[in-house]
Amino acid sequence: MPGAVDIDPAVPAAEHARSRGWSALADTVLLITGMLIVWQVATLIIGHEVLTSPLETARRLSAIMADPDFPAHSWETGRAFGAALIIALAGGLTIGVALGAHRLSGQVAAPILVALYSIPKITLYPVILLLFGLGISAKIAFGVIHGIIPVIIFTMNGVRNINGVYFRAARAMRLSGMQIASNIIVPAALPEIVSGFRIGFSLTLLGTLIGEMFASQRGIGYMLVKAMETNDVATVMALALFLIVLATAASSVLLVIDRRLHQSVIAQSGDSQ
Amino acid sequence: MMTRPGKVRWALIIAALALLEAACRLGFFSRQTIIAPTAMAAGAWQALGSAEMRGHILITLASVAQSIGLAIVVGFAVGAALYRLPRLRRTLDPFLASYYAVPAFVFYPVFIVLFGLNRWPLVAIGFVFAVTAVIINTLDGLSRVPRGVRRTAAVMKLTPLQHIFFIMLPAAAPWLFTGAKFAVVYSFIGVIAGEFVLSGAGLGHAIAFAYNSFDNATMYGLMLLLFLIVGGINMQLWIWEQRLYARRGGY
Amino acid sequence: MNTPSVQLCLREVTRVFPAVDQQKSLHALGPVDLDLRRGEFFSIVGPSGCGKSTLLDLIAGLARPTAGTITFEGRPVAGEVPDGIGVVFQEDASFPWLSVYDNAAFALRRAGMAEKDIRERVDPTLAVVGLQSFAGAYPAQLSGGMRQRLCIARTLVTRPRLLLLDEPFGALDQQTRLLMGDELLDLWRLTDATVFLITHSLDEAALLSDRIGVMSARPGVFIDLVDTAWPRERDSRIVSDPAFGRVTGRLWEMLRGQSLKALAGG
Numbered sequence: 001m002p003g004a005v006d007i008d009p010a011v012p013a014a015e016h017a018r019s020r021g022w023s024a025l026a027d028t029v030l031l032i033t034g035m036l037i038v039w040q041v042a043t044l045i046i047g048h049e050v051l052t053s054p055l056e057t058a059r060r061l062s063a064i065m066a067d068p069d070f071p072a073h074s075w076e077t078g079r080a081f082g083a084a085l086i087i088a089l090a091g092g093l094t095i096g097v098a099l100g101a102h103r104l105s106g107q108v109a110a111p112i113l114v115a116l117y118s119i120p121k122i123t124l125y126p127v128i129l130l131l132f133g134l135g136i137s138a139k140i141a142f143g144v145i146h147g148i149i150p151v152i153i154f155t156m157n158g159v160r161n162i163n164g165v166y167f168r169a170a171r172a173m174r175l176s177g178m179q180i181a182s183n184i185i186v187p188a189a190l191p192e193i194v195s196g197f198r199i200g201f202s203l204t205l206l207g208t209l210i211g212e213m214f215a216s217q218r219g220i221g222y223m224l225v226k227a228m229e230t231n232d233v234a235t236v237m238a239l240a241l242f243l244i245v246l247a248t249a250a251s252s253v254l255l256v257i258d259r260r261l262h263q264s265v266i267a268q269s270g271d272s273q
Numbered sequence: 274m275m276t277r278p279g280k281v282r283w284a285l286i287i288a289a290l291a292l293l294e295a296a297c298r299l300g301f302f303s304r305q306t307i308i309a310p311t312a313m314a315a316g317a318w319q320a321l322g323s324a325e326m327r328g329h330i331l332i333t334l335a336s337v338a339q340s341i342g343l344a345i346v347v348g349f350a351v352g353a354a355l356y357r358l359p360r361l362r363r364t365l366d367p368f369l370a371s372y373y374a375v376p377a378f379v380f381y382p383v384f385i386v387l388f389g390l391n392r393w394p395l396v397a398i399g400f401v402f403a404v405t406a407v408i409i410n411t412l413d414g415l416s417r418v419p420r421g422v423r424r425t426a427a428v429m430k431l432t433p434l435q436h437i438f439f440i441m442l443p444a445a446a447p448w449l450f451t452g453a454k455f456a457v458v459y460s461f462i463g464v465i466a467g468e469f470v471l472s473g474a475g476l477g478h479a480i481a482f483a484y485n486s487f488d489n490a491t492m493y494g495l496m497l498l499l500f501l502i503v504g505g506i507n508m509q510l511w512i513w514e515q516r517l518y519a520r521r522g523g524y
Numbered sequence: 525m526n527t528p529s530v531q532l533c534l535r536e537v538t539r540v541f542p543a544v545d546q547q548k549s550l551h552a553l554g555p556v557d558l559d560l561r562r563g564e565f566f567s568i569v570g571p572s573g574c575g576k577s578t579l580l581d582l583i584a585g586l587a588r589p590t591a592g593t594i595t596f597e598g599r600p601v602a603g604e605v606p607d608g609i610g611v612v613f614q615e616d617a618s619f620p621w622l623s624v625y626d627n628a629a630f631a632l633r634r635a636g637m638a639e640k641d642i643r644e645r646v647d648p649t650l651a652v653v654g655l656q657s658f659a660g661a662y663p664a665q666l667s668g669g670m671r672q673r674l675c676i677a678r679t680l681v682t683r684p685r686l687l688l689l690d691e692p693f694g695a696l697d698q699q700t701r702l703l704m705g706d707e708l709l710d711l712w713r714l715t716d717a718t719v720f721l722i723t724h725s726l727d728e729a730a731l732l733s734d735r736i737g738v739m740s741a742r743p744g745v746f747i748d749l750v751d752t753a754w755p756r757e758r759d760s761r762i763v764s765d766p767a768f769g770r771v772t773g774r775l776w777e778m779l780r781g782q783s784l785k786a787l788a789g790g
Contacts, residue, residue, distance in 0.1 A: 119500060439634065
């Protein structure tokens with residue numbers, strides 16, 4: 001809301017920037033501490049057989065990670081996820097650009113994509129299994145179908161929203177189709193594309209894990225489902241914590257990229273007073 | 274009166290279905306893998322005729338509805354609160370984005386102990402899936418109220434309540450509606466995924482049961498029904514959205 | 525200092541934006557001194573970035589000055605919007621979810637006025653800005669210029685005693701600007717409001733105003749106050765008056781150096 005009260009004296013720039021960086025870090029630490037406290041209180045209320053305490057969860061996680069089998073499980077999940085991610089991002093980007101650039105295709109595809117996004121894909125799992133059989137390709141397929149759709153949708157929207165003026169300028173410069181795609185379309189739609197990547201990353205990971213939960217004898221998803229079946233709450237929570245930390249770290253990196261891109265786009269189109 | 278994209282779309286869908294039908298009938302796919310669309314339709318029809326199946330469907334819809342309601346109410350409230358607390362919002366951002374990486378239904382056992390062996394753990398899973406999308410969209414909508422609109426409202430000296438109901442809500446309405454749409458989608462996903470994994474009732478359970486019994490006709494029939502239900506609801510939401518916001522110029 | 529005919533009084537008003545993120549602190553405006561007489565038509569011209577819009581925010585009570593005092597109708601203004609002020613902003617502030625008529629009627633409805641009275645005020649005001657046949661349309665269906673006219677109408681129906689306008693005709697073409705200027709003069713005479721107009725057009729300032737304040741490059745201070753001495757009953761045809769050329773000449777003489785400075789400094 002307008003009307004800020006600013007009677008404080010001016011602060012030299014460098015000092016202020018540094019303090020801002022520190023304060024953001026301090027805020028995050030504060031938030032995490034707050035969450036840990038809430039977690040501990042919840043454990044005390046609900047009972048530690050149902051909800052393991054933070055300390056116990058951390059202990060269990062380090063035990064799991066020290067286990068000689070863990071690297072194999074991580075690698076199993078990692079390679080399936082990696083493959084799925086590359087396919088989802090690259091495929092999603094290509095399809096999204098094509099649908100965004102060709103107006104009719106985009107219009108035809110949009111409701112279909114939305115419909116596909118809305119289906120609980122877990123119910124497609126039997127179909128995937130039947131089509132790909134048991135094994136890593138089923139997991140990759142599952143990861144891909146989860147992650148590719150948001151990437152397509154976001155990319156498509158980003159491309160569709162590109163200011164028409166850019167294309168007119170490109171035609172005036174007599175650029176070829178490929179040049180337009182790589183020099184105009186992708187950079188102009190980049191903020192939206194990165195937003196799509198952020199969501200695609202999380203969902204691809206989710207899909208890969210779910211795939212592992214149902215038809216694999218290895219991987220973190222398999223460890224999860226085994227712990228669920230034996231009611232080993234501590235392990236479930238330890239693995240969930242592991243995934244949360246991993247996904248948050250990756251998401252933070254992508255968020256920084258996202259922000260930088262959005263800032264440069266805004267700075268470019270901003271007006272002076 | 275169909276638009277050109279609409280016609281192309283229907284043509285594509287019909288062609289794809291026809292192709293699948295032909296491929297199945299001609300034996301390109303084993304009947305253990307996938308069955309012809311007409312057989313799927315037959316399976317769906319049969320399922321609708323069964324009182325037991327109808328019961329499963331209704332119980333799923335009931336849980337989904339509860340999840341939607343909770344997600345919207347809580348999501349709007351938290352989104353509005355975060356809008357007023359920018360520092361908290363900035364710090365929370367990376368966590369919000371990573372929210373969907375963890376399959377929330379791993380916490381299903383925790384919810385069962387918390388709520389008992391009833392439908393509430395499933396509603397909780399749906400809620401947990403849906404609420405974040407509502408929060409994110411609420412935040413988005415509130416932040417996108419144009420600067421000129423907010424400054425004009427400031428000059429008009431409105432009371433806080435007037436400001437919320439006559440300025441912020443109408444201005445953010447398209448995004449709030451999008452949040453509601455996500456609440457619908459994710460509630461379905463959460464509840465049915467939960468039913469699929471560990472439940473004795475509901476559409477997700479019925480599909481899993483059919484799969485485990487090698488009953489492909491029922492399985493595909495139920496999946497088709499699910500697709501039609503979710504698709505139908507989303508289409509209706511889309512139609513409402515068009516009507517409400519067409520005159521705003523898509524904004 | 526505080527004679528009854530002085531409606532708005534600014535003394536040493538300064539605005540400094542404190543350092544935030546990567547930016548240094550910014551001395552945007554001031555110190556500014558100004559006395560606005562009741563019923564006066566006053567314009568500000570100045571190079572871009574000199575703080576004109578900041579000054580408008582301060583007068584409207586949308587921001588608080590870092591130093592100095594602002595007094596409107598005898599009462600101090602500090603970060604709170606006083607009664608009797610209307611503002612038309614540079615950016616589009618039309619409410620996209622309401623029709624043109626509902627937009628214009630908005631403030632009156634919130635104040636609890638009866639529908640009949642609202643209609644009596646809104647209809648003629650929409651006619652004045654040329655939107656009477658669009659009363660049922662929505663802003664998305666209007667051009668940028670028409671939306672701006674809607675914002676002007678919306679402010680006018682509240683009968684403000686001090687009307688602040690920040691480049692209200694920026695989106696319009698030259699001919700429409702001249703006509704809208706005439707309409708603004710009509711309304712000004714009709715309502716006896718005081719008008720405070722920010723414009724980048726020297727011609728517009730020269731032809732519409734009783735007095736023009738020329739602002740320096742940032743941080744903006746008044747480097748000249750030009751009296752036009754136009755008769756109250758004036759319209760755009762005074763552009764053919766030789767005095768008009770003298771006024772615009774004087775404005776540019778003061779402004780040219782400042783504009784070059786602003787262009788270089790950014």
